[in-house]
Amino acid sequence: MPTLCIDFGGTEIKLGILDGPRILASTTVANTGTMADLDRVRDAVDELGRATDDSSIGTVGIAVPGVVDRVNGTLVAAHDKYDYAIGRDLREWATHSFGAPAVVENDARAALVGETTYGVAAGTRDAVMVTLGTGIGTAALIDGHLLRGAHDHAGILGGHMTVDLDGPACNCGNAGCAEAVASTWALRRDVASDPALAASPLGERATRGRIGLRDLVETRDAPAPAALFDRYLRAWGAAIVTLCHAYDPDVVIVSGGAMRSADAILPPLSEYVDAHLWSSSHRPAFVTPSAPQYSVILGLSALAGRPDARDGLHRKDDQ
Template identity: 70%
Template sequence: MTVLCVDFGGTEIKLGMLDDANILTSATLPNTGNEADLDAVRDAAFRMSTASESPIDAVGIAVPGVVDRKRGALVAAHDKYDWATGRDLRVWATETFDVPAVIENDARAALLGETTFGCAAGETDAVLVTLGTGIGTAALIDGVLLRGAHDHAGILGGHITVDIDGPVCNCGNTGCAEAIASTWALRRDAAADPVLAAALGTEAQHLGIKDLIAHADHPVVAPVLDRYLRAWGAAIVGVCHAYDPDVVIVSGGVMRSADVLLPRLTEYVHSHLWSSSFRPPLLTPDAPEHSVLLGLSAAAPRKDLP
């Protein structure tokens, strides 16, 4: 079965035609922030289907926010995808491609992908923390993705307060890990601090966490990266205390620098967990950019099922 998987990310849209874990073809589109992105996805999907000679049997869609799975709609993604909020994307996909569709939070999809096909395949108790434009989290307990009564459970680990005197987050909370250590937080801070911006050597609006890592030896940048690592570590400690996993998956494009980040994150987490807590290994996917696509392939409804 061929599944069209669409990952609406914070800065770009990733598409893939997948048969289970086999990526037949993939593409990346810019996120323009308006409804025209759906037209671009449609056109790209039909081109990919033709090029791979694979008809689309199902569609999986991931978005970076709270998803009401009963309505097939994005409920909230602060400062992201305003045009999609409240819209039933399953209906759009079904009408566009004439196949069944599923919509999922991107972190939950990534966790499903990595525990089904990826670096934690076969694990039934796991959490995922994805680092990038924001901080996404998800939890798998006894083999079941945690959702909660209102679809908010497990996915707001990036909005754990790690500094009660920290900046106000776009979610309305104070001192969230995401408000301290994310791409949008870095761009905010660099715009307000010309010394930091000069040290990073890139205009604030184009900065990414990769720029912190690339300039990690700079005396201005080093303490900023250290604060990011401590904020990420505190968020991971929080989800470990909440869900008691056997393994922690740390994903996101920034984890292409896992050799730099993962040892420091592991040290922080293991030294800050409750005294009797299990010290789970921290893993990172071989291809973190594909985690969401793999999860959507695993979650996709089958055409012959109701």
């Protein structure tokens, strides 16, 4: 039976009904950051079922941008738009709403599973994922196993590694995190606080609407954005060096909207990492997904097909 995959993203919620890697139907729902989003998801799923001429769902996969307690199927910690979901039993919500068992996972881990199962790194057993966007999401796969840790925090906080001891405060409570130095929210702060950037082509784009990392890449020929782009590359590289030292991957998967300009990012990023890794460390391949918008739902489809994931792995009553 098909799998219903729900990717709770930063600006929108992506929904898909999948049969393995095959996407039977998909749609999006605006993320308003309120409980009403859950009702809109239910309505959208009903429409998807009609679009596939099949309302039956075998399993549900749910991805959220935060720390997930997989024993209880809850979101432990997140920032911004998902405060309403913290502590809520999302597996129970899915079972009640769609009549099927569910698996809940961090979105970066799900994306990593999607790309190493069906995507650009299919078959790879040792990989790290780095998603550059509003924040910096990471995940690690070691010998075919997702790294989760004793308290479900392992591997996913790579964006909160310190890359600048004297750097700006991060919303996580740390200072100088890679995310605080070189993410979309950091970019908006940098442009607003630097007159040279505000007067540059990047600043002009900011006056016309919200800017993202791709805007930085596309304006890097101007002096002020060029200097900032170099700083961001070094911050991303420093974080990836640490991920490689920690997890020793064969492949580094770099994703996010900025990677539409992968030709401008991957070569210098790979060069930085190669130059700063421990002398005998493996130099991993750098790849980027061909369809990053589907990485998470493909990963959820794969995870939902695994009996151990569907059962929540280590249930409290089994310990």
